[in-house]
Amino acid sequence: MRAVFSKPSTIIVLLLLVVFTVSAASMAEANGGEISTSLIKTLGMTLCLCLAAVAMDVSWGYTGILSLGHFAFFGLGGYMIGMWIMYARTERIVVDSLANAPLPPTPQEIRDGIGTQIFGVVGESEIPFIWFGAHSLIIQLALVVLVPGLLALVFGWLAFRSRVTGVYLSILTQAMTLALALYLFQNDSGLRGNNGHAGLQNIPGFEDVPQSVVSVWFFVASAVALGLGYVLCAFVVSGKFGSVIKGIRDDEARVRFLGYQVTHYKLVVFVMTAIICSIAGALYYPQAGIINPAEIAPIASIYLAVWVAIGGRGRLYGASIGAAFVSLLSTWFTGGRVPDVDFGVFSIEWVNWWQVLLGVSFVLVTLFAPKGIGGLFDLIRLPAPRPPWRGEASKDAAE
Amino acid sequence: MSALLEVAGVSVSFDGFKAINDLSFEIAPAEMRAIIGPNGAGKTTIMDIVTGKTRPDEGRVLWGENNVSLLKLSEAEIARLGIGRKFQRPTVFEDQSVFDNLVMSLENPRGPIAALAYSLTGGDAARVREIADEIGLSKELPRKAGELSHGQKQWLEIGMLLAQDPQLLLVDEPAAGMTVGEREHTTRLLKDVAKTRSVIVVEHDMEFVRQLECRVTVLHEGAVLAEGSLDHVTNDERVIEVYLGRSGER
Ligand SMILES: Nc1ncnc2c1ncn2[C@@H]1O[C@H](COP(=O)(O)OP(=O)(O)OP(=O)(O)O)[C@@H](O)[C@H]1O
Ligand SMILES: [Mg+2]
Numbered sequence: 001m002r003a004v005f006s007k008p009s010t011i012i013v014l015l016l017l018v019v020f021t022v023s024a025a026s027m028a029e030a031n032g033g034e035i036s037t038s039l040i041k042t043l044g045m046t047l048c049l050c051l052a053a054v055a056m057d058v059s060w061g062y063t064g065i066l067s068l069g070h071f072a073f074f075g076l077g078g079y080m081i082g083m084w085i086m087y088a089r090t091e092r093i094v095v096d097s098l099a100n101a102p103l104p105p106t107p108q109e110i111r112d113g114i115g116t117q118i119f120g121v122v123g124e125s126e127i128p129f130i131w132f133g134a135h136s137l138i139i140q141l142a143l144v145v146l147v148p149g150l151l152a153l154v155f156g157w158l159a160f161r162s163r164v165t166g167v168y169l170s171i172l173t174q175a176m177t178l179a180l181a182l183y184l185f186q187n188d189s190g191l192r193g194n195n196g197h198a199g200l201q202n203i204p205g206f207e208d209v210p211q212s213v214v215s216v217w218f219f220v221a222s223a224v225a226l227g228l229g230y231v232l233c234a235f236v237v238s239g240k241f242g243s244v245i246k247g248i249r250d251d252e253a254r255v256r257f258l259g260y261q262v263t264h265y266k267l268v269v270f271v272m273t274a275i276i277c278s279i280a281g282a283l284y285y286p287q288a289g290i291i292n293p294a295e296i297a298p299i300a301s302i303y304l305a306v307w308v309a310i311g312g313r314g315r316l317y318g319a320s321i322g323a324a325f326v327s328l329l330s331t332w333f334t335g336g337r338v339p340d341v342d343f344g345v346f347s348i349e350w351v352n353w354w355q356v357l358l359g360v361s362f363v364l365v366t367l368f369a370p371k372g373i374g375g376l377f378d379l380i381r382l383p384a385p386r387p388p389w390r391g392e393a394s395k396d397a398a399e
Numbered sequence: 400m401s402a403l404l405e406v407a408g409v410s411v412s413f414d415g416f417k418a419i420n421d422l423s424f425e426i427a428p429a430e431m432r433a434i435i436g437p438n439g440a441g442k443t444t445i446m447d448i449v450t451g452k453t454r455p456d457e458g459r460v461l462w463g464e465n466n467v468s469l470l471k472l473s474e475a476e477i478a479r480l481g482i483g484r485k486f487q488r489p490t491v492f493e494d495q496s497v498f499d500n501l502v503m504s505l506e507n508p509r510g511p512i513a514a515l516a517y518s519l520t521g522g523d524a525a526r527v528r529e530i531a532d533e534i535g536l537s538k539e540l541p542r543k544a545g546e547l548s549h550g551q552k553q554w555l556e557i558g559m560l561l562a563q564d565p566q567l568l569l570v571d572e573p574a575a576g577m578t579v580g581e582r583e584h585t586t587r588l589l590k591d592v593a594k595t596r597s598v599i600v601v602e603h604d605m606e607f608v609r610q611l612e613c614r615v616t617v618l619h620e621g622a623v624l625a626e627g628s629l630d631h632v633t634n635d636e637r638v639i640e641v642y643l644g645r646s647g648e649r
Contacts, residue, residue: 241511241514241515244514251490268511
């Protein structure tokens with residue numbers, strides 16, 4: 001841990017995060033400030049995306065696992081927390097509506113009511129088995145960690161054990177997220193098909209708290225998660241573990257001949273980053289308010305890689321900058337507030353052309369600035385951390 | 400005295416081409432052995448087989464007093480048994496410092512959890528400096544391995560081997576691309592190492608092999624052509640024909 005905090009970039013990132021969070025939160029509508037609730041939500045969601053990008057960077061930038069499926073884990077996190085929000089909220093509604101009935105409702109009646117309410121849209125009324133823990137926040141929070149963790153463990157074990165690497169691994173991860181999305185689109189997936197979960201901004205038990213306040217809670221929670229996730233990732237990529245995973249990225253076979261089980265290291269990285277993405281998703285979707293299978297379409301995971309590439313892979317702050325920069329820019333362009341450019345014959349409508357702009361910048365960054373935005377920071381010279389051999393060397397010199 | 404490594408009746412073919420053909424040899428503890436042979440003789444392939452990179456079609460590869468078969472073990476497991484390898488092309492982790500390259504190689508628990516929990520001890524730092532001294536890279540410790548000269552990379556790779564503390568070192572063309580002075584340093588280094596460990600050196604350069612003063616195995620078309628002292632093999636008719644004759648023409 002010492003090594004983590006001796007890195008100037010980690011301390012700077014954490015300080016900036018604290019300053020940003022405190023100032024934005026204090027200027028929020030809820031605290032009598034200027035920043036609208038919707039902007040606070042956008043900022044909070046952006047922080048979650050930054051956290052996912054940091055995890056992606058550990059996987060791709062440091063370990064060389066170009067997973068194009070990490071957004072599936074992000075979405076799963078959203079689904080897991082969404083189940084509790086949907087269930088608990090519906091339960092209250094059902095109980096309230098039955099309150100005036102002549103006889104007090106039986107547990108079975110309540111369950112039936114919840115089932116009809118939640119699954120009516122897909123023509124069902126039974127509560128599927130996978131909702132076994134939906135009544136309990138604790139269980140669903142545990143599932144936020146366990147479900148993506150287990151999926152990543154099984155998938156990673158099969159792929160890494162067979163030494164699937166490079167493009168093949170990327171394609172395999174795309175297939176994974178596509179398969180999951182297609183499954184979730186089905187009405188009998190047990191997760192409401194293409195309707196997904198909605199109304200996630202209404203947190204059960206806090207119906208009376210205005211959204212302006214809830215949004216600040218989630219914004220701060222997202223910032224805390226990003227801070228903790230950043231420190232965890234910075235710890236993982238430093239020290240000997242960091243040396244080994246960077247070695248795997250640069251020459252996997254060599255690492256094996258040093259006696260390291262590459263598969264185990266890749267698994268640790270894959271599962272850990274999947275869980276971080278899932279936690280980020282669990283914080284993101286209550287702010288977005290809605291999750292459906294389209295969220296984990298293959299393109300979403302590709303975007304995650306694009307953010308990391310544009311921000312600069314192999315440096316955690318680069319990944320955060322890339323995610324924040326590109327996703328905020330995308331919100332701006334697709335928000336319809338950017339004036340369209342009219343050439344008479346044809347006009348550039350940014351809502352659509354933004355994708356082209358993003359694609360072109362991705363190509364340009366890959367070709368001409370492989371270090372991404374983060375590379376700009378190389379121009380600033382920070383004092384190097386004290387290397388472990390420095391103390392000894394100066395002693396040698398004194399002898 | 401039983402052999403440290405026994406290779407017996409090993410054959411391997413790539414797409415029908417027999418790269419190793421019923422090859423057998425033994426290495427004793429603390430023995431230095433040079434393997435020579437023309438290009439494509441199978442020298443690198445035999446190292447691939449011993450280290451688990453290539454699986455032979457036939458034959459046995461046995462290790463240590465208990466005659467453990469290496470054929471079912473993974474590369475990492477074989478390395479952990481005490482077999483270290485230096486590649487033909489120098490392969491060090493160019494993006495990391497010389498210091499980190501050596502720390503990663505040090506004999507320590509290899510699991511992910513152990514690596515996460517690892518913090519540099521005084522003993523390990525001292526050991527790294529000791530090795531750096533041996534390979535003549537003390538001053539280069541903070542530098543990125545990628546910035547080293549070709550010869551220095553070769554030494555760093557030998558240093559990484561030493562850090563693993565193996566019982567057997569497989570060294571593929573250690574002197575390739577070195578200046579005369581660098582070669583001498585490498586010879587001294589290898590002879591020093593061979594005092595306590597077994598070393599197999601693959602080399603083309605006859606003068607370098609002579610300096611090693613060890614038993615020589617000549618490989619040709621995947622089989623042993625001759626074995627013995629350098630003078631013995633260089634006087635062997637067949638060796639002269641397939642190898643020395645050819646290199647004499649150059
Ligand atoms: N993985 C492989 N697939 C196909 N053929 C291979 C493979 N590895 C080695 N060979 C072939 O096996 C033969 C022996 O190769 P090897 O690399 O062992 O030779 P070498 O003795 O090390 O030669 P050099 O002195 O050039 O390094 C060569 O003809 C080579 O082309
Ligand atoms: Mg070779």
